[in-house]
Amino acid sequence: ISTILGWSYFVAWSFSFYPQLFLNYQRKSAEGLTFDYVLLNVLGFGAYSIYTGSLYFSPFVRQLYREKVGGNPLVQQNDVGFAVHALVITSLTMVQCFYYASKLDRASASRALSLSRPVYYFVILATIFLACLCGLTAFNPQGYTLLLVYGFSAVKTLITFIKYVPQAWSNYRRRSTSGWSIGTCLADFAGGVFSIVQLFLDASIAGDFSGIRGNAPKLLLGVISLFFDVIFITQHYVLYR
Template structure:
């Protein structure tokens, strides 16, 4: 396995990697906290949550396999050259494991909190079922020839596809409601920052190694960041431009005397 040529670049790589891990990991919590405070998940699309679980579970399988399996690493070197570095860092594994845990918590909140008329669509259930059925079939295809790198690369492809798909239900839901209420913008801002830092980490590795194998050797990680940035910009536009949050109170100057009288009478009656 290749080693780092520059100490400062190696440090930069680690800093960017763990900064990306921090942003992407913390990004889950604003939604969890928002659900907890409201005791409601109305406004959070359930298909988005289900796709998120499938995406992060697939990504965990890929990252953990690439990082811990010497057999898969050997197949990777045979494919891309022994002078290359494994394109998965420990922060990638930590992020995936943490993400799966938090998404499970969000799904539990969906079960116990007020959800109005919202439910998981049959289309989403069908898509997820087809994804895992395909993965199972591919496992038995890879088993006779021990094509494990091909198999885990499939999971990487799955997570990229699910990343592209998972944002659509939430974006469409915001469009139909003309509102982003119930969907945390804090999650989006942190997700956007994590994607940019992730790209920075891959660039640093490429500069040090004088090779772009970290991009085409881990196309899933590269595409993941690109898709995240694209949809995060859409959500930011929806939140701040198209459907800005309505003010929860009126200014003192805008309150009419009759409004004050009405509020006083209501308070007395209560």
């Protein structure tokens, strides 16, 4: 059952990126999609790929996890596959943004690719934070490698919360969800449910719910996604029909 749930969330969450990609292609425009959201998606899934890949593939990281947390990480193959696939597709969406912006006049292109000030400062601070952890890890791998891995997960978790806010605000300000694919939200919602259920099921089978704490980013990603999906679905079907 866990395997079915895992690959179900993989399919649902992976599919959630395609409606926006095809909507942009059909409209030959990324207008209505905030660049804050696009950039944060790429950075977030880059960080999540490093986090899941390290806990799944690295014997050294897995050993550190067993020593400090206990048991084996609950990161599954589908977690790594989802993270890498998401990074690829969100990167393609960013390429779309640059491509369609290149066909606009300079002022319009600048607006289309602009970052809000809070997001701009967040990216700088996150980069400094991870750079410091990388420096500490270089001097003391045994003491800081696992902390670095969780540093990437912390950045991803914060990004997941932050990235939805500009888009929700943009929809509210425009009183419209035009340019924002509702298919993305529906698939994302299904993926969030499958992901959370799988995590609790794996912990139950292992008889050790400390594994949920060890893979807290997966739980938080699911909960945060569900929260904002409800907001977007309400905007689309109730408020701005």
